[in-house]
Amino acid sequence: MSDRTMRAVTINEFGGPDVLTTGRIARPEPLPTEVLVRVHAAGINPVDWKTRAGHGMAGLQTLPLILGWDVSGVVEEVGFGVTTLAPGDEVYAMPWFPRPAGAYAEFVTAPSRQFARKPDSLSHVEAAALPLAALTAWQALVDTARVTGGQRVLVHAAAGGVGHLAVQIAKHLGAEVIATAREPRHTWLKELGADETIDYTRRRFEEATGDVDVVIDLIGDADDTDARSVSVTRRGGLVVSIPSGVSDALADAARQKSVRTSPLLVEPDAAALAAIARLVDSGTLRVEVERTFPLEQAADAHRLGETNRTRGKLVLDLAQ
Incomplete structure (x- = not known):
């Protein structure tokens, strides 16, 4: 077998988890200013299974497609002009987003300056769980x-991948943090820094809290969470609506109360990843990995992720 091929999980059509198939394909070659990274682990995010199903970022992709954006690995080769990284460097990144990055594979290529050095205190599996979720929380907060x-600061879906990191980053910034999650997650969220916890299945959050300066809404218009968030936000406060942007209902409710709104789509940001790595290595920020899967079980990982009941992140471990 040629060493210029690699294992990868590809999809040839959009659909359910069964469209994910593992095989061997030609490995990419770095262009000038790019690096070739040997992937040790790849994080899984909701945008992955939404895109696989024909939603999410599907409209920006072409088939066949290798899913995934979260990468942790080791630089294998550098293209002409690269000065910041060298072969052997341990790095992590969310390259190319929302363009395809091809993280569910043994190798990826991307511009060198989209990568940051992996936190020294983390394994590749832990580091691969960070980029998209941590950058989303960082860029929002x-x-x-x-x-x-x-x-x-009110964080919805606080026990999820983005949410549990947003709780910690908000606390690091000096905020008082209110977190919504099911009751079994409350003790853990308080360990991460949440000052208040609300079980949204037992009580509507707008009945349990108020006078919020910032809402990090990771749910969107499901159950009108975005519009309902306005009712707990102070005049002049901000609702950052991440999964689906600013809906008409949110915009209308916000205008009536003079509350600001903002959509957010995460972007590659090596400088922020470097800052996040420093927080991790100082013990200020920790990432939760609920379960790992070998590359060949990507479909099983998607099935679990789609239950929306995971604590923290799921990761493909290419060493398994």
Whole structure:
């Protein structure tokens, strides 16, 4: 078998988990300013299974497609002009998003400056769980909301991949953090820094809290969560609606109360990944990996992820 091929999980049509098939294909070659990274682990995110099903970022992709954006691995080769990385460097990234990155494979190529050095204190599996989720939380809280000490921040779906990191980053910024999640996750979320926890299955969050400066809405218009969030937000406060953007209902409710709204789509950001790595290595931020799967079981990982009941992240471990 030629060493210029690699294992990869591909899809030839959009559909259910069974469209994910594992085989061997030609491995990519780095262009000038790019690096070739040997993937040790690839994180799985909701956008992966939404895209696989024909939603999410499907409209920006062409078939056949290798899914996945979260990567942790080791630089194998560097293209002409690369000065910041060298073969042997351990790196992590969310390259190319929302264009295809092809993370469910043994190798990926991307611009060198979309990669950051992996946190020293994490394994590749743990590091692969971070990029998309941590960058989403960082860009929502730091870049968009510009959260400062003393503000009240409400995080919906706080036990999920983005949510559990958003709780910790908001706390690091000095905020008072309110987290919505099912009751069995409450003790864990308080260990991560949540000051208040709300079981949304037992009580509507707008009956349990209020006077919030920033809402990080990771649910969207399901059960009108986005529009209902306005009722707990202070005049002039901000609702960042991440999964589906600003719906008409959210925009209308926000105008009536003089609340600001913002959509957010995460972008590659090596500088933010470097800052996130420092938080991880200092013990300020930790990532939760609920379960790992070998590359060949990507379909099983998608089936579990689609239950929306996981704690933290799921990861493909290419060493398994």
